Amino acid sequence: MAVLRDTSHRRQEISRLVRERGSVQVVTLAERYGVSMQTIRKDLHYLAQKGIAERSYGGAIAADAVNVASEPPLEAKQASHIDEKARIGALAATMVEPGDSVVLDSGTTTLQIAYHLPDDDSITVLTNDLDILCVLSRKERLRVVMLGGALRRRNHAFYGAQTESALDNLHVDKLFLGVDGFDLERGITTHYEPEAMLNRKMVKAARQVIAVTDGSKFGKVCLHQIMRVDEIDDLVTDGARAGDLRPAAERHGFRLHIA
Template identity: 35%
Template sequence: MYAAERQQLLAERLQQDGRLAVIDLAEELDVSSETIRRDLAVLEREGVAQRVHGGAVATRALTILVPNLAQREIVHAEQKRRIAREAAALLPDAGGSVVLDAGTTVNELVDAFPLDRTLTVFTHAVPAAAKLITLPSITLHLLGGRVSGATAAAMGPTTIDSLADLRADVCFLATSAASTAHGLSTPDPDEAAVKRALVRSARTVVAVFDSSKFSLDHVFSFASYDDLDVVITDTDASEDDIKELRARGVEVVRA
């Protein structure tokens, strides 16, 4: 397991349990106690944990850890590829329009785009745009704004204003967390504002995220389950989470 994966796992455990023990984690993850202490030091710097003798306790009820783009790309990579392949089946027919959110799962979806289908694509995500520009069948619109180093995506009033004029066929939406009470959420208020505009920009909203995002809450909610038409996740998603989505009228696809 990579360091970024361990740290995200520990942040999620803190969210669920409120405290962590170094010895137990070292044994469970088959690493040294010193490795776990270094991970907890990272979480403490991020404001997620407070180290105590023998472990750590949660400092806040809501997680705020935001791994950088390179870290997120390696976490749950196989699940993201499977989700992306299922999402590609929901791309509109030739001549249709798509809005793409920023995120590693959405980047995988771009890799699954059919090479010969003419589509108009709008995105604020620089990595997605860099891939799409190589496809001659795609008419690409890169939305402006201040580019965040954490997400490699534009955000701010310019981005939101650009999205306000759109009514695309499908929006593919990413998230850091998903729960019944808080919906889809993110630690960043500016990112949340852009995502709210993304939800309003298309007739059909498809959320793509792996099962590790369930039962997590970040500070800023940007969509309720009622705002979603389809959720594509992986087969590790619990039956309770799937039933809750379906009870809210959301179509669920497990990849």
């Protein structure tokens, strides 16, 4: 791509990118436009003043992606980014080894992991998701534990004190954590407070925390934080944002897996 040094033109381009992608990174933009990182920081400050973006660690987030208040219906989630979620689920399932105990968090991406898990009687899977339970129940040998509680029909998952208490005194090998928002500065977030509370309990119970999400969740920030990005061990995602994420993975200390 030709180097763009004209300030007005460059800022228009960056504005378009931040709206399309949800977030942008200083290093990537500086390389793209052949200017210094300080110049890009001035551009992002200008966009923040215009209400187009909000500054974040190492870059900026689309203004309308911050504090995303409304949770999409389950049907909309199921219909979005289908191919990417299938690839992510297939790759994440290969990380489960014989003898593992794992937690599958609720969500349409973790549902894809359930489809791809091997039917091995040495593997134990815990979940609070009704749809995941239905998929796992069709496997004849896999050991399945349902985390009960109060059913939230909006996403076919169980939450509450009973669900959380089921995790007391449990220690699992791996947690596969679905997310509503993934931002390098504001962390991993979700729309629903009881889900954030349950996810924190899952994190404490797991030896290895593996976040699974497609690129549409990057740069989005929801109301309730689950954990910081530097607290995850692995991230499994699709290739759309791989270039931006590799430096972040090194900086925050997590392993990046691209489906």
